[in-house]
Amino acid sequence: MTIEEDRPPGAQSFYCDLAWINGEVKSKVLITTAAGRIATVTCGVKQKPEDAAHLVGLTVPGLANVHSHAFHRALRGRTQVEHGTFWTWRERMYAAAAHLDPDSYRALATAVFAEMALAGITAVGEFHYLHHSPKGGLYHDPNAMGHALAGAAAAAGIRITLLDTCYLAGGFDTELNDVQRRFSDGDAARWADRVDALRKAYADSETVRVGAAVHSVRAVPVDQLPPVIAFAAERELPLHVHLSEQRAENDACLARHHKTPTQLLHDHGALGPRTTAVHATHLSQMDIDLLGSSATAVCMCPTTERDLADGIGPAHAVHTAGSPITLGSDSHAVIDLFEEARAVELDERLRTERRGHWRAAELLHAATDAGHAALGWPTAGRLVVGALADFTTIALDTVRLAGVQPAHAAESVVFAASAPDVRHVVVAGRFTVRDHRHELVEDVPGKLAAAIGGIFK
């Protein structure tokens, strides 16, 4: 289940024209790798060694896509018809969710993860709740859908953190609906048993991690929260949770529990540095203080938050309070972490009518180092000795980036690059993408079209 198994050895030495190291752009950087990790990093190497692969452009640590629902990719373009309300979106999303089985899920996710690789993403956090058969029964292997995702990531040549998601209710004091039934294990204890089996299957994997998730305070009744939180704490797993994406969640939580969702999670010990709150759009000052003081990470998904009309979350305030910020493409309206990174700054500019909240280096840190930490890969996301040898090269000689000054390459990439500018992607020291071409998956667009066409046939 490791990426290395079926792949040729490839280059073990990489010569970067420019590389982003510890927040600065360095020239003529030689990176050597061994056993999937960075062995040496040397700046100012005047001549490219003959056996080194030449990475032309700016090489940055691999990008971490912290929040993904792979199957939402099938909805791209289909939820904007006529006036594309929130209900258009939800109806189509449930139609897709109702259709998938382990084979079609794996095929779709392989193509989606390959699209991510082409966009420079080397690790994905898949927020996974499509667990059981369409009517809610167990598959022969109750983790068949999780294995489909892990297999898809391996096939697409990227790392995955499988954030297995506890999803038990359709809302506060609300039953699951017909589609949601397949999301549920019945209770948190059964969820935990299943996830433990999944963890054991990947205990030795170098490219798959298993983490835990609470879908939201709506979908996990308050008496079922403690077992999920304890499960993650005892095993030191990442714990992710959708938080206050819409005002309606806050209103319902206040009505039911007389607390905000953040307060409720805090009171159950769910916050802390292993935890990532996804969206965190509508927060009170007390919520911001609770997230920041506990060093809970926040995952912003700005292109989804635009698409779903969530609003503009207080990313800068919660970061100032102490929370690392990370990025996710979530519903995959687009898959472009450069767009997500700049949107954190640009949407804050729209809200405040003021420039200059975030430096490009901070946004690139969110897309790399902070993102990997939130996914349980603390030794990835940096170009330093001992780190996982995952990196991404952005071409600076495209029509969009032409004219870049080397000294400002990070600013240019964050504020003007697009996913198609990604030239190479290296995972565990091997090329997953080389010269804009996926090395493991042929015809990614064709595979996407086939997988999506199968769902809506």
Next chain:
Amino acid sequence: MTIEEDRPPGAQSFYCDLAWINGEVKSKVLITTAAGRIATVTCGVKQKPEDAAHLVGLTVPGLANVHSHAFHRALRGRTQVEHGTFWTWRERMYAAAAHLDPDSYRALATAVFAEMALAGITAVGEFHYLHHSPKGGLYHDPNAMGHALAGAAAAAGIRITLLDTCYLAGGFDTELNDVQRRFSDGDAARWADRVDALRKAYADSETVRVGAAVHSVRAVPVDQLPPVIAFAAERELPLHVHLSEQRAENDACLARHHKTPTQLLHDHGALGPRTTAVHATHLSQMDIDLLGSSATAVCMCPTTERDLADGIGPAHAVHTAGSPITLGSDSHAVIDLFEEARAVELDERLRTERRGHWRAAELLHAATDAGHAALGWPTAGRLVVGALADFTTIALDTVRLAGVQPAHAAESVVFAASAPDVRHVVVAGRFTVRDHRHELVEDVPGKLAAAIGGIFK
């Protein structure tokens, strides 16, 4: 000065797998052209005629980029350094403005317009105020800088409306600063004389139009407004004006004239269907009524408005009131009219926390038909008999658009396409871009890098 002159005849017949015609996606559409115009449009043609060029993807009318300052392209990525305030941006913009002469301006604009062509743009409105020599003196030909832009557009194979801009003051009762001196003709009468000479030079051009612009109510003192407005009215020219982009302009105008900028323009007869208000970000209800009831067009530049922290303009309200909406890439933070189009809807979603303000067809209309009308090309922007033969084909088999349903191709393109998805661009019946390659300008990135490097050397 017409695009045809130096070009091979090329195909005169185009077979579109899908084409967007009168707001609907049609299949197997044969378009024939003659003398640069559309001669026939036939839907449902089962087999491609042998001599027809095959346009694989969705063919839409050529995109109109209604508001451009070509030289701002040199700033991309350079104004975000550290915390990138508004003043970082303005300082760098003026450094670029101070440098350019007719030769370097032409070289830069050729590369920028070629970048636009690669992004599917077939007509640009260049809001042009870099008229005179750096110290303010006249060039030997006082329109040398305008000719540089017209020549650049011809070299890049797109149409241009040269919006020659009256710029006389540094603000209300404020002198021009050192850089601004080259923008000014001294008074509106001398501006008009110069622009009349420019008009005569392009009277017979099929690809260059001359229009008029008031830089803003700040930069044209109130006693100089009537001659500019009369000049445009007598000649039935498009008249463009920067309007209420920042609150500071409104405040200064109210302090000086006890009127909003919109009221001031209205009181001088500047509003109406030939007029385009650019940005229109901060409007009162009365402003919205004045713009809408006069059918004044509004040009939204959302990626610039994000970049410069302008805020979110009331595009939908002013459209409902009666104003056509058009799109511009303005400062060229990016050049991607799909991003501009969807941003009109997405930023409105952020502001209102509600989906579904605009239909994709309305946004595509803004990018094509309405945009061309605002630039004085009323017979462009539609795939109908007699229209200018300008069109753009977006590949639907890229990784971003794979899985599109033909029936929803317009929604997919508006909400998920990126500039690199543009496969072909035809202007006046000839390919300007074919298979993602510019047919007239070799190595567009190299030319951009050389031109920009020359400015900041």
